[in-house]
Amino acid sequence: MRLPAExxxxxxxxxxxxxxxxxxxxxxxxxxxxxLGMGLVVLGSLLLILLLVVQHKPTVDPLxxxxxEFAFTCMVGLTNALEQEGYISGFMAFYLKMGEPHLSAAYAxxxxxxxxxxxxxxxxTIIHRxxxxxxxxxxxxxxxxSSIAHQVVHILGVVIGKYGSNIRPAFWRNTPxxxxxxxxxxxxxxxxxxxxxxxxxxxxxxxKKSLLFRPVDLILSLLLVGAIAFTxxxxxxxxxxxxxVCFNYIYQYEPYLKDPVGFPKVMMLxxxxxxxxxxxILMYGLTTPGCGWMLDWTxxxxxxxxxxxxxxxxxxxxxxxxFTYRVPTDKWWPVIALNVLLAAxxxxxxxxCLISPAYFMKPVPKGQTSSDKKKK
Numbered sequence: 001m002r003l004p005a006e007x008x009x010x011x012x013x014x015x016x017x018x019x020x021x022x023x024x025x026x027x028x029x030x031x032x033x034x035x036l037g038m039g040l041v042v043l044g045s046l047l048l049i050l051l052l053v054v055q056h057k058p059t060v061d062p063l064x065x066x067x068x069e070f071a072f073t074c075m076v077g078l079t080n081a082l083e084q085e086g087y088i089s090g091f092m093a094f095y096l097k098m099g100e101p102h103l104s105a106a107y108a109x110x111x112x113x114x115x116x117x118x119x120x121x122x123x124x125t126i127i128h129r130x131x132x133x134x135x136x137x138x139x140x141x142x143x144x145x146s147s148i149a150h151q152v153v154h155i156l157g158v159v160i161g162k163y164g165s166n167i168r169p170a171f172w173r174n175t176p177x178x179x180x181x182x183x184x185x186x187x188x189x190x191x192x193x194x195x196x197x198x199x200x201x202x203x204x205x206x207x208k209k210s211l212l213f214r215p216v217d218l219i220l221s222l223l224l225v226g227a228i229a230f231t232x233x234x235x236x237x238x239x240x241x242x243x244x245v246c247f248n249y250i251y252q253y254e255p256y257l258k259d260p261v262g263f264p265k266v267m268m269l270x271x272x273x274x275x276x277x278x279x280x281i282l283m284y285g286l287t288t289p290g291c292g293w294m295l296d297w298t299x300x301x302x303x304x305x306x307x308x309x310x311x312x313x314x315x316x317x318x319x320x321x322x323f324t325y326r327v328p329t330d331k332w333w334p335v336i337a338l339n340v341l342l343a344a345x346x347x348x349x350x351x352x353c354l355i356s357p358a359y360f361m362k363p364v365p366k367g368q369t370s371s372d373k374k375k376k
Contacts, residue, residue: 002056004128004131005053005054005064005127005128005130005131006124006125006127006128006131008050008053009050009067009068009071009123009124009127010071010124012046012049012050012068012071012072013071013072013074013075013120014075015072016072016073016075016076016079017075017079017091019042020076020079020091020092020095021090021091023035023038023094023095024090024091024092024093024094024095025090033169035094035095035098035099035168035169035170036099036169036170036172036173039170039173040173043069043072046068046069046072047065047069050064050065050068050069057131061130062187063130063140063184063187063188064127064130066180066184067123067126067127067143068123068127070119070123070147070177070180071119071120071123071124071127073115073177074115074116074119074120074123075116075120077111077112077113077115077116078112078113078115078116078117078120079091079092079116080092080095080103080108080109080112081109081110081112081113081116084103084104084109084112084320085109095170098168098170099168099170099171100158100168100170100171101163101166101168102157102158102161102163102261104320105163105261105263105315105320106261106314106315106318106319106320106321107153107157107261107263107264107311107312107314107315108154109314109315109318109320110310110311110314110315110318111150111154111311113314114146114150114307114310114311115150118146118307119143119146119147122139122142122143123143125139126139126140126143135194137188137191137193137194137296138299138354140184140188141185141188141296141299141300141303142299142300142302142303143303144181144184144185144188144300144303145299145300145301145302145303145304145305145307146303146304146306146307147181147184147307148181148182148185148304149270149303149304149305149307149308150307150308150311151174151177151178151181152178152266152270153263153266153267153270153308153311154174154263155174155178156262156266157261157262157263157265157266157267158171158262159262160262160265160266161260161261161262161263161265161266162260162261162262163261163262164262185300188296189296193292193295193296195292195357195361196357198357198358198361202358203358203359203361205358206289206356206358206359207289207290207358207359209359211286211287214359216352217286217287217352217359220286220345220348220349220352221283221286221287223341223345223348224279224282224283224286224345224349225283227279227341227342227345228276228279228280230338230342231268231271231272231275231276231279231342232272232276233246233249234254234257234268234271234272235268235269235271235272235273235276236272237249237250237254237257237268238250238257238258238264238265238268238269239269252328252331253327253328253331253334253335254316254327254335255324255325255326255327255328256312256315256316256321256325256326256327258325259315259321259322259325263311263315264312264315264316267308267311267312270308271308275301275304275305278297278301279301281297282294282297282298282301282349285297285360289359289360290360290361290362291360292360292361292362294353294360295353295354295357295360298346298349298350298353299350299353299354301346301349301350302346302347302349302350304346305342305343305345305346305347306343306346306347308343309339309340309342309343310343312339313336313339313340313343316335316339317332317336
């Protein structure tokens with residue numbers, strides 16, 4: 001009797017804490033290059049096991065191996081978060097000392113929680129749907145957006161921040177984890193999306209409505225304008241704008257933006273140069289009928305913003321962040337509320353596109369459904 005693929009991946013992932021415990025207690029493995037080598041051996045061995053698990057399958061989506069390998073590292077991340085918070089011990093001391101010291105930072109702890117909980121659940125669900133023949137396109141895009149946001153801020157933050165002077169060989173194990181999500185994104189965006197069944201009459205009716213007669217879209221557009229303004233402002237703040245309003249904000253509201261760890265500065269710059277243009281494009285999609293790409297890109301963006309804001313909010317109030325860089329107690333509610341809203345807007349937009357996609361679909365001849373046209 002063969003175990004389901006998702007159960008195999010789940011059980012293999014649970015081996016991660018054991019591997020860390022062994023490495024933490026074997027002196028010969030507690031040096032920079034042996035740590036890197038051991039990590040590569042473990043991931044290579046995991047790939048061989050996965051090949052054996054699915055060898056009876058006629059075809060296997062190559063993304064399965066990506067999700068499975070990443071699921072294993074999710075448990076490494078969760079182990080790190082739990083040890084840094086004091087819930088467990090004896091697993092990560094060697095790796096923090098000789099591998100990646102930055103993993104003890106507040107941002108990295110929040111990042112590890114996100115990986116170990118959100119990403120892991122996504123991977124198990126995706127693999128389950130994959131082998132049941134069900135669509136996992138949206139869930140995979142959610143992970144891709146989240147993972148790219150995670151890796152870009154993580155790697156660049158380490159390089160330019162205070163940990164940049166103490167980079168060990170094990171840090172470069174992140175290279176494939178940085179590149180693979182971009183490859184996965186290219187694969188997913190190139191695949192045709194399974195479109196919902198919507199009648200031509202409904203599509204025409206929805207697309208005839210102006211923005212003023214679509215109150216939800218109007219509110220979302222206004223929220224995107226606000227998000228763009230807030231994002232541009234914080235981007236200017238981390239670039240050391242001399243205006244009094246910028247000076248007052250960074251010292252009285254979000255001093256975490258000047259934390260020398262580097263992660264908040266990189267995140268604000270990523271927002272400024274990538275999130276802002278994407279929000280402008282999404283606003284265009286809300287006002288222009290037939291932009292089918294909105295169904296995918298809103299999911300991607302929602303995943304990216306949710307992950308980034310979770311780490312940013314958590315790190316800005318975490319006890320591992322020096323007191324002088326944490327959000328002041330008397331400014332806690334407005335700052336957290338603004339940051340939560342910034343994370344919520346893309347998610348609400350993605351849900352709006354998912355629940356009522358007619359406005360974004362290509363017009364079809366009257367009397368047909370969108371699926372009829374696809375069959376032809």
